[in-house]
Amino acid sequence: MGLSEVSELCYKITESYLKLNHETSIIIETQNAIRLTRHYLLDDIFTRWSPINGEISFSYNGGKDCQVLLLLYLSCLWEFFIVNAKRSQFEAKYQKFPMEQLPTVFIDQDETFTTLENFILETSKRYNLSLYESKKEVGRNQSMADAFRDFLKIYPETKAIAIGVRSTDPYGELLKPIQKTDSNWPNFTRLQPLLHWKLANIWSFLLFSNEPICALYVHGFTSIGGIKNTIPNPYLAVQNKENKENKAPKLYFEWEIKNSFNNGESPTNKRIGTSVSYLDKADEKISIGLGQTKFFPGWYLIDDALERAGRLKK
Ligand code: FAD
Ligand code: MG
Ligand code: MG
Incomplete structure (x- = not known):
């Protein structure tokens, strides 16, 4: 599967979930959570930063939260492409998906589980991520902010980075879906469209997917x-x-x-x-x-x- 196919797959997964009429309160709540995240991505984010020219990068550590955000991000990327393709004078089927890999960044900060490292590599292939990995020797004695400084030296076109942080995470309560980094961080915009997701929503969508x-x-x-x-x-x-x-x-x-x-x-x-x-x-x-x-x-x-x-x- 190329990026185009896997984005279409994520789109179909998301659409299927939104159509579920098995009404448990968790599923209904998760459908609403998906709608809000899609609104942030399609109406607020992709209209301000282009998802196809390297302005947006994706922070990925193999965890469940950024995986859920990745599925929704790819789903919206597909929608963004198809909607634009339909507006174009050429038929959608003659148009090529605008990118082959998704710019992604993983900061290898701590000594991680081999299982997680393997998973990050496997899923990088599955989702066609062009994964930047911070250098281990440096990353492990370095603050996350400094690791992102190094990343930005290599990818200076980055203006915004998507993050799978949730409000229930430590210090997550006051975060906003779109905000600049703090003053002691390198300057870029944080995209946090998953803040309102509860643990139950994460599992419901991920297990269904x-x-x-x-x-x-x-x-x-x-x-x-x-x-x-x-x-x-x-x-x-x-x-x-x-x-x-x-x-x-x-x-x-x-x-x-x-x-x-x-x-x-x-x-x-x-x-x-x-x-x-x-x-x-x-x-x-x-x-x-x-x-x-x-x-x-x-x-x-x-x-x-x-x-x-x-x-x-x-
Ligand atoms: P987790 O659930 O582990 O992580 C939440 C999300 O952060 C993940 O879904 C993933 O998208 C991202 N992430 C976490 N660890 C990594 C990693 N090792 N490599 C890549 N992505 C990762 N804190 C501030 O105080 N001020 C800031 O301005 C600020 N800007 C940030 C910008 C970015 C791009 C990132 C990734 C983090 C930033 N942080 C900032 C730190 C952030 O608020 C969290 O503290 C941090 O992501 C760790 O999250 P966690 O372990 O608590 O939760
Ligand atoms: Mg963490
Ligand atoms: Mg998390």
Whole structure:
């Protein structure tokens, strides 16, 4: 799949989700969340910065939030192209999708999980990302702001960067969908069209999409930081049978998983249980290191306040 095809796929996933009439409050809320994000992207962002000439870059770390934003971003890119193509005097089918790769930036700040690194590389291929990776030796002793300074030296045409940050993230509460960086950061515009998304919305859309997701989530992670300060979420631990009081957490997304996009038509993409992304050997010892505790998958947790319970204090 080229960028054109995968953008069209994301468009179809999004349209299918918006058409769902299985009315759970989570699905209705997520449909509204998608509509608002699409409005930011199509009406406020792509009208001010061109998505096709390198003015906008995408910040990507393989996490669930920026993956959701990526799916919506590509979906809107497709819509932006088709709408413009229809306005043109030439028939849309004779027009070439205006770009081959999406400018993307990953700052390799902490020592990361090999599983996550593999996932970033796999998905860079899948979504046709032209991935800028900060230099490891530098990045790990460098502030994120300085890493972005280096990035801008190489890509000075960048005017705005899309970020999958949500209001429930630390210091996220006061952020706005479109805002300049703070004074101690290099100067560009932050595009944050996912602020209003709750954890439940993220999982509902991502599980429905049937896209590969990082295997760490399958093993109980709910928020992925550096390897030294992230463990699976303790609230998802499967406790031993002796502990009779321990109840299994409720799965809110059974319907999305059963009725996921294209389910049955693409057997290679059966993700739940046998994720396309796999837990790397190097990371298997992490779960063993935790005293053989098993964990429910990350999507069994929908309380935003507990999302980072697996993050240890640095
Ligand atoms: P996460 O959920 O891990 O990250 C939220 C989003 O940030 C991700 O979805 C992804 O889009 C992006 N992101 C996170 N880590 C990386 C990474 N290693 N490489 C690439 N993208 C990543 N803070 C300020 O105080 N002032 C600023 O002006 C400011 N500008 C920023 C501009 C950009 C482009 C980015 C990516 C971050 C900026 N930040 C700024 C920091 C930001 O507010 C978050 O603190 C930071 O993204 C870490 O997020 P998190 O780990 O809390 O949440
Ligand atoms: Mg996040
Ligand atoms: Mg982070």
